[in-house]
Amino acid sequence: MALQSEKLKGKLAMVTAGKVQYDVMISYDAEDAAVAIKLKDMIGKKGIHAWTADSEATAGTDIFNAIGRIIVDCKIFVFIMSDSSVASKLCQDQLALAYVSKKNIFPVQLNEREDLLAHMDNGMKLQLAGFEWFSLNNDLESESKEFVDRVWEEVQSEIEQEKADGSKKETKNPGENKATAVRKAFKRQKTLTNLNKSLSKTKMSRLHLEDASTYWSQSFGKETTITWDRFRNKILGDFKADFEETFGEKDTEWLLSILHREMMVDSGDNMLKKEKYLEFCSVDDVIHPLWLRVQEQARESYAMREVFSMDSSVRVQAIENLGKYKSATVIQALIDLLTDSDVNIQAVAIISLARTGSNDITTIVNLRKSLKSKDRVVREAACLALGHVKATQAVEALVNLWRNDIISNVREAALVALKNIGGEKASEAIRVTTVLEKEIRALKT
Known part of the structure; x- marks a missing residue:
């Protein structure tokens, strides 16, 4: 819903605690409002709450904040696609947030498919590729x-699934480790499996469709560890046209840096292990074709970059709301953003990671790397994030920043982090440094 008219600002459907819970969010451009309202009314007759700009609006509240909450909390995200909506920055933001929060997305086209694709950026094309x-x-x-009948059926399915998930939580073994398998847990949306089906009917070659294990064997034989440069050159050669047509030179380099991280390439010797490569290519314990996994990774990363960019209309709400899901996909995508070229995005990703509460070894390792950033805001955010998740592994690095960083805000953040982490090691480091500071001050007088 591209809210381009100033008169719509400050209007908000009542979605706060104890008020209306919307099952369906309808995103559209103002030019397509008549279609959106018609669909909303038809969905309403089915007993389903759908949100549009005119929904029970209340003056005096930030509508953009409301939109962020509604997208994260709804069951179905309906995107009305016209030439104007697919080119709208606000609609792009909303679609990206729906994607990363794992909404069931229903794209509704008002124009011919080719016309719409011509107006879309790379991220939107990829995000919508797997949906009917x-x-x-x-x-x-x-x-x-x-269409409305399909929406009703899907809402009922979501409700039943929520009930089933609730039952599973009640019977879950309390000793089960919540942090397990974070690296592998790309949970594909239900309709995303359509992508594999649709691509298999197109001009995809055997190379695109063979499983990743076969691709490795045919490319590298029985080797279990290879250099990253060798792997990089191999896929750039095999999928040269795909990288050029889908991503372009700049985004290809950006995506390769994410793949480097995703496949957990050793930063010391820059070696890629077959085991980590296959983990990346596995979803729900099934090994998928490498190129399809690369596309899935790109969709996730494009969406996260859109959501967390500094000019995103839903960025603040994404930070505040996505963390509550502790989604492995969101956590992993946020980790990807720690290497973004924009230090502001890096800082926002760090804050968001802290809000998820994730403290697995991968998250900690990557947050510690951010302590070495040249940007003081990134270092400060990393300190506070590590303290928030009580990362005992980071005590030594935090002590070093507390004692040596040239920026007082960073030093203060490192001390706050050490106090939050607590424990014998952190307490002893604080005690020793404090004693030394007192003795130094005494010598000065």
Whole structure:
């Protein structure tokens, strides 16, 4: 919903605690408001709460904050696609947030597919590639009815799934480690499996569709460890046209840096292990084709970059709301953003990671790397994040910053982190440094 009219600002559907819970969020451009309201009314007759800009609006509240909360909390995200909406920055932000918060996305096209694709950026094309598109550009009345029936069925399915998940939580072994398998847990949205089906019917070659294990064997034989440069050159050669057409030179380099991190390439010797490569290519214990996993990773990363960019209309709400899900996919995508070229995005990603409460070894290791950033805000955020998740492994590095960083804000943040972490090691470091400081001051007088 591209809220381009100033008169819409300050209007908010009542979605705070104890008020209306919306099952469906309808995102659209102001030019397509008539279609959005028609769909909302039809969905409402099914007993489902759908949100549009005119929904029970209340003056005096930030509508952009409301939108962020609604997207994260809803069950279905309906995106009305027209030439204007797919080019709208606000709609791009909303779609990206829906994607990273694992919403069931229903794209509704008002124009021909090729016309819409011509107006989309790389990220939007990839995010929508795996979802079934519903057309309303022929017969609005009959096609709308069929679409609304599908939405109703999906909402009921989501409700049943929530009940089932609730039952599982009640019977879950309390001793189970919540931090297990974080690196592997890319949970594909239900409709994302359509991507594999659709691609298999296109011009995809055997190379694109063979599983990642076969690709490794045919490329590197029985070797279990290879240099990253060798792997990089191999995939850039095999998928040269795909990288050029889908990502372009700049985004290809950005994506390769993410793959380097995702496959947990050793930063010391820059070696890639077959085991880590296969973990990356596995979803739900099934090894998938390498190129399809690269595309999935790109979709996640594009969406996270859109959501957390400094000019995103949903950034603040994403930070505040996504953390509560402790989603492994979100956590991993946030880790990817720690290497973004924009230090502001790095800092926001660090804050968001802290809010998730994730303290697995991968998260800690990457937050510790941020302590070495040249940017003082990034270092300060990393200190506070490590303290928030009580990262005992970072005590030594935090002590070093507390004693040596040239920026007072960073030193103060490191001390706060050490106090939050607590424990014998941190307490002793604080005690020793404090004693030394007192003795030094005494010598000065």
